[in-house]
Amino acid sequence: MPYPLDAAAVRAWCGLALEAVGRERERIDAINVYPVPDGDTGTNLYLTLESATRAVEAAFDGHASTGTAPGLADAMGAMAHGALIGARGNSGTILAQLLRGMTEVLTAATAPGGAAGPSAGEALRLALRRAAAATYEAVAHPVEGTVLTVATAAADAAERAGGDASEVARAAHEGARLALQATPGQLAVLGRAGVVDAGGCGVVALLGALADTLSGEVSAVPVVVPADAPLPGAAGCETAAPGEPDGCRDPHEDGPAFEVIYLLEADDDAVARLRTRLDGLGDSLVVVGGDGLWNVHVHVDDAGAAVEAGIEAGRPYRIGITHFGGTTGRTREPEMAARAVVAVVPGDGLAGLCAEAGATVVSVRPGEPPASGELVQAIRQAHAREVMLLPNDPELRHTAAAAAEQARTEGVRVALIPTRSAVQGIAALAVHEPGRSFDEDVVAMTAAAGATRYAELAVAERQSWTMAGVCQAGDVLGLIDGDVAVIGSDLAGTAMTVLDRMLSAGGEMVTLVLGADAPEALAERLERHVRERHLAVDTVVYEGGPYAAPLLIGVE
Incomplete structure (x- = not known):
């Protein structure tokens, strides 16, 4: 008996998709030759879906605490957001965009009861078409024979299918599976290696899990990568076709x-x-x-x-x-x-x-x-x-x-x-x-x-007791080896005091790492201070950028 396309279905879908990719992860890793043969597409897909699954579970937990149940829009939104923040690699990032495209349509189609409206099949057809279009929008230079092609084939098959959401999902899965099998003939690097597109495997697994969820029946063809599929080897993978994007290459060299x-x-x-x-x-x-x-x-x-x-x-x-x-890309595995x-x-x-x-x-x-x-x-x-x-x-x-x-x-x-x-x-x-x-x-x-003593300068957020005495909100704290050793009123003065204390025990090299908010002339002042007060001590300066502490100091 078909099941409704609602929040519970999304939850079950996540679990089945994660299980499917988990089974295939190592084999998907092994056939990964495009866009870079780094052997991690299966792992990246798994981690992306794992993040999506955690987000959906968190949504259910959050609603349970208030005595309510999430709707389809809540669950799909959580799934897409979880995939977005947890996306790994090229394939995981595209998968996150595919889910976002589906979410845009299914959220709009949600009925008052929290499931897809009366025409759930039509809503799913539209969602899959939007998902395919979204993947192309995300990629700077789309290439056929990849996950993009597989997603489009799934949408095409869904549009030809009639019936409810369960039948639409099964048709989309079959269309994606057939398109995946054809990818070696569309992208030369796959053909030479004798493999299907690794990222496309993720779409097939995702749609197979959706079809199983909505139908309540396990697909007769659950395996994404055939057990007898060849793995990429040295044969035929030595040179890329002229002008082919990326190709089967060593990314470090070429x-x-x-x-x-x-x-x-x-x-x-x-x-x-x-x-x-x-x-x-x-x-x-x-x-x-x-x-x-x-x-x-x-x-x-x-x-x-x-x-x-x-x-x-x-x-x-x-x-x-x-x-x-x-x-x-010239060996069987990375x-x-x-x-x-x-x-x-x-x-x-x-x-x-x-x-x-x-x-x-x-x-x-x-x-x-x-x-x-x-x-x-x-x-x-x-x-x-x-x-x-x-x-x-x-x-x-x-x-x-x-x-x-x-x-x-x-x-x-x-x-x-x-x-x-x-x-x-x-x-x-x-x-x-x-x-x-x-x-x-x-x-x-x-x-x-x-052999490297370390210090960090930070700004106190509130009044508190420290090993150097009581500090007030806004004071500059100089922490040496993790403990507050100096309390000052300005960054430069406090930093000089910290440097003098650290160098009093000796040192040959000072490393300064400046945060994005450090005063422009701070590095020059500290370098001059070290040069004048501590002879024969060299100083090297690095930019820490945003989210780094205002100043990190190392003394070797």
């Missing part, structure tokens, strides 16, 4: 070096300008969202410029920067680097700095620490057999330890370097040497971090 993804709070006009700027910086540009919140994904050589473009457009956060070095570094950093400037040094970066802003799952995903994206994990925050010790333990169960050798500040992380990254033994590298990086 294409952009970094994947940059972030959430962005900005208005429509600013995002339009951002699209133009990012399109000139790299490729695989996908911008999805609306109503002031966007998810931005792009592959570039200059990660810092991509982040700066976001800063000019609005407020970027949850910035992720992945270095493509070590992946290759080539694993011998060793990599994963670093958690505050501020966009430090994110770009660490990424340029070869680290996979998890960028955070105050009050939004990463979950262990985010760190595990960053470790996976590093594509390395051995990983040095730099939490750069004492509060992340347990989270990082849990992530390291999870990664170890997946066969990755992980060392948790006990960095308590971003400046300790910079010091550790500076001595990182993949060519020496793992244990020697751990010792060297740990020693460099331990």
